[in-house]
Amino acid sequence: MIPAFVKVSAILLAAGESRRMGAANKLFLEVGGKSMIQTTLDALCESPVAEIIVVSNPENFARLDDRIRSSFRIVINPDFQLGMTTSIQKGIKQAAGDADGYMICMSDQPFLPAAEYTLLIEGFSAALREDPFCILVPFYREKKGNPVVFSNHYREDLLAHPDMDGCKGIIEKNRAHVVRQNMPTNAVLRDIDTPEDYSQVDHR
Secondary structure (H helix, E strand, O other): OOOOOOOEEEEEEEOOOOHHHOOOOHHHOEEOOEEHHHHHHHHHHOOOOOEEEEEEOHHHHHHOOHHHHHHOEEEEOOOHHHOHHHHHHHHHHHOOOOOOEEEEEEOOOOOOOHHHHHHHHHHHHHHHHHOOOOEEEEEEOOEEOOOEEEEHHHHHHHHHOOOOOOOHHHHHHOHHHEEEEEOOOHHHHOOOOOHHHHHOOOOO
16 A cells, blocks of 8 residues: 655756856855755745755855755765766655656755645655556646655666766657656746846746
8 A cells, every 4th residue: 555655766967067058156155045955945845845965066065055965974975077867866765665656856946845845745645546657747738747755666767877968868768658747837947057047037
């Protein structure tokens, strides 16, 4: 019997180089009165994730404040320049052995509230009851968003995935098991990549 909330490990990707933002590192820009990464972490903490694993590169790790360092499990990815998939793999390797699924979260999505992370975990919990091979993908008005939640069935596939730009190939290969989660807002589509994106943010 699967409980109402299964054990979902949140893998928070925070090892990017933030090149499109120019000189600034976007993870440390202020959003809502806090750094972008702290805003994202706070929302995850208010959701029913079983654990949060932050995957960082050495430079970003050096800039994390003491609150984050002392409160979260942080994994350093020395191979971050090879691509996003290396960070996904580093995080999954450190996830709890009894995790039912892995939610691949982006640090540059500070508009996602705890309620929507919770909705994704609820949707995954329900989907897992019907299909142990499920992959939950959020949608807003016919557009795919992030984060995606993979059943632990895909652990070895994720760890062996050769495409360094993410795990879309695994989703495409397993379309029969993809479950669509309709979302109430466009937060799953919104990220902050460029100075233009950031200029439209309320920094208070």
